Amino acid sequence: MRHTSATAALLATAVIGGLGIIPSAAHAQAGPSEARAAWIRSCNDKKSDTAYPCGHWQLVMRDGGKVVVKDAAAAGIDGKGKNSDMSGVFAVSGDGRVIAYERARDHRIVVRGATGGPVKVLAASLVPKKYGTGPLVLYLSPTGDRLLIDANDESDRVPGKVVTIATGKIVQLPAKDTLVGFSGDGGEVLAQRSVGDNTTALITYRADGTSVKRTPPQVVANAAITALAADGKTLAVFAAGNEETKKPPRLRIYDLETGDLSAGVDLALKPGQTPYTARWTPDGRLIAVVQSGDEGSTAVVRVLTVDTTSGGVTQADKYAVSKSRYTFTVAGE
Incomplete structure (x- = not known):
């Protein structure tokens, strides 16, 4: 997203104040009020032998504690208002201080501070009536001042929406775009678009209404x-590792404005440790998240800082998510 770091900090202070969180000089530093991830428990239907989300969403806090989000919906709804087979939508901002989720009693999208405070109820129109919350995906900007909402139903697309939390203002993006997420400071939105012949274009939408579109290499x-x-143009590109050929995941840097593509570097990770999500911080650090632990076992999450030149990684954080989870989402995902 395109704001200077100073501007982004001012916006963060404004929205956090609006949500009832007291900002501090240490806002950008890790602290106990930050959520690392959110997860919900899995239950089993004995008749059908299928798993479903149950109980309350819980936040894994940086100090090792937990926060239970009692008003968050365990399951989403379909277009008829009935429980879907998907968990309720949930997102945690990159700084871990703001959460967005589907409220249980009316399935409205709401936003609040991770540790509590006033709940900001967003417009009812953000949930498409024709198919409810089941296919929705939420992305919070790094400081939680903006929310991106997309629907992953490729057969019946609706426009994606960007919401400014403090004002409730909604900006629609083309329905033909699949939204990828925010830039490192929340100033832009990255989207993908199929342009035919198995070709994909990338588009960056800026806060000032302009955009950059480019068809990248395969x-x-x-x-x-x-x-x-x-900066709204520098794209970190992660290629998956290959356990059969023992090739580790690789990283390239692509410039959306010029089309320049860097040489690839191997990441200092095992072939089976391809990051499943990544983000840039406002100050230019590249963060990648890897997970180990299959379904039914404890998930171990490692948050890594990536050296874009050498491919080296430094562990910034490590934590566990319960083996009884149905699903979970990490900060900035």
Whole structure:
């Protein structure tokens, strides 16, 4: 997203104040009030032998504690208002201080501070009546001042929406775009668009209403994950590792404005440790998240800082998510 770091900090202070969170000089530093992730428990239907989300969403806090979000919906709803087979939508901002989720009693999208405070109820129109919350995906900006809402139903697309939390203002994006997420400072939105002949274009939408569109090389278009930096043009491109050939995941840097693509570097990770999400911080650090632990076992999450030149990684955080989880989402995902 395109704001200077100073501007982004001012916006963060404004929205956090509006949500009832007291900002501090240490806002950008890790602290106990930050959520690392959110998860919900899995239950089993004995008749059908299928798992379903149950109980309350819980936040895994940086100090090792937990916060139970009692008003968050365990399951989403379909277009008829009935429980879907999907968990309720939930997102945690990159700084871990703001959460967005589907409220249980009316399935409205709401936003609040991770540790509590006033709940900001967003417009009812953000939930499409024709198919409810089941296919929705939420992305919070790094400081939680903006929310991106997309629907992953490719057969019946609706426009994606960007909401400014403090004002409730909604900006619609083309329905033909699949939204990827925010840039490193929340100033832009990255989107993908199929332009025919198995070709994918990338579009960056800026806060001032302008955009940049480019059709990238296939190595970029087919990347496992991508992350847009705060300058709105620098794209981190992660290629998956290959356990059969013992090739580790690789990283390239792509410039959306010029089309320049860097040489690839191997990440200092095992072939089976391809990051499943990544983001840039407002100050230009590239963060990648890897997970180990299959279904039914404890998930171990490692948050890594990536050296874009050498491919080296430094562990910034490590934590566990309960083996009884149905699903979970990490900060900035």
